[in-house]
Amino acid sequence: MNTLLELRGIRKHFSLGEKRVEILHGVDIDVLAGQFVAIMGPSGSGKTTCLEILGALSRPSEGSYSFEGRPVHHLDDDSLADLRARRMGFVFQTFNLMPRMSALRNAALPLLYAGVARREREERARDLLDRVGLSHRLEHRPTQLSGGERQRVAIARALANEPRLVLADEPTGNLDEATSREILELFCELHREGRTLVVVTHNDGVASRAQRVIRLRDGRIA
């Protein structure tokens, strides 16, 4: 398997007034294409910051990040946006669906920013919602959907651009046990299809299904 992404010596710090807060202290991570990786660690260990950098949502303060063999840590905002639009999909603990949009329009959102025409956007979003079992909920708004259904819409949205990498932050954190199992099963299915998954979780059940678990403690790999 090829290496999909490679973090080397990643440091991330913020300034709080005159104080500098170090979140990550030189993290090295390699993720192979098609791997299912779980990132675990206690609160404040830097899991979410690590996911931000992996998802090109923020740049590291120091260190290098290569995606598909290309360095991306120095890219400008719009280039990072294009990278996210074409290569990455995100699933969040709080679903982060657009409240005024139907399930169909939510699932099609990344396609809009990727410049896909309307008809194709709708066709692809419809297929994806069908795939996650929501073909009967296309025109429903998030408030008209259950927690599990919302997360399915979010997964459909994450898959809209056929991304190489799907990143999830506590994807079952707001769901009951039965729904969590269904969502986890969906993730395993994606993995079996060959997608690369990086999931931040506290949930041992989720971690147990991953091929590899990276544990963070105080901004370092434990």
Place this chain on the structure above:
Amino acid sequence: MGRSLARRLRMLSPVVVDGVAELRAGWRSQMLTLIGLVWGSAAVVLLLSFGVGFTQFLDLGVEKTGDRWTVVQSEYTSAETGGRRPGRRVEFTIDDLDRIRAGVPSALRAAGEILEAASVETPHRTRATIVSAASPEIGEIRNHAIWRGRYYDASDERSGRRVAVIGAELEGMLFADADGLGRSLQIDGVPFQVVGVLAPKGFQLMTNMDLHDRMVFIPLGAGWGLFRDRREVDHIYVEPRRLDDADRMEREIRAALWPLHFLHPEEREAIRFESVPEIMRPVRKVFVALQVLLGVVGTVTLAMSGVSVANLMIAVVDGRRRELAMRRACGARRGDLLLQLMVETLVVVGLGGALGVAMALLITALLGQAPLPPAFPAPRVSASVLLTTFVVLAAVGLSAGIAPARIAARVDPSTALRVT
């Protein structure tokens, strides 16, 4: 560049849909801002329309009584010449009129006039009014459109026929059945036959002593003997061939009349010229200033509501940081969010503006139907008023959208990951 433009164009329709959805969802909190916008837009349209109404009123008022003429008035001399002392009264006669007609090439037509207050009588009614005794050319110079019958002509003038044309309002005052055509009336006891009735003029500007609707018009020859000695005229109306010939025409009239009255070459007081364009120039300046003032007042009102829109949209961005961050996570560029917030602001401003313009159109339509006093012009919504309002609204919308759009474009995409 081409792909980027195509991408943005594809984005436009969903962004407008989102803007409308946001507006519908938040209409309660946006109500006050919308009211401000409605009022501001209505104020711009109404104030500009009043300005246009006033200007059209002015133009029409002038047009009704002729808008090209120069009146030549006789006064007192100020300089001594040929042993004649200053302070001498210049009297115009038919000779002056003939001189102008024959010796002023830039004059298209000229008419001498005598104006006099007189008692006008029919078998049942008597009215005190103003009588104009003038050369028939006055009809064209002062724009006396005929409603019924005819205007008196050169043959009436030559033959000394006692014929009269009367104003429409005076006809109603003098004749019980409001039909005076062909009937007779007496001016200071002298009988005249009514040969024509003027089309009603309504409110007029540039009338010398009274409204034409209430006046009697008779040939100059008929006025001699009745009001003045034979050959005398009070003043002379002259119309230039071209409007920009007015100065040249004045010079030519001076050259023609000065020798006739033994005037000093530098004499400026004895004969006075007043032309409509000259008289109207300062008036028009006042009206333009009034229009600008009304436009500025309206624009400031709208701009104030623009500030309110900007505040509202900044609050909207603040409340939607997570959503905007999510859009960034999904691949939205900074420019995409800039576009989105600009469009959302323009949707708010567009709706408020459309309602305001509709309200203003309704008010102007109602005012158009209302019985306003004759000297109070109704507002007129012209294409230029609507275009100006559109430009002002667009400027307000774009200005109000800049700050919130820039804040939206700077939203950190990693905010999407933070659980609040």
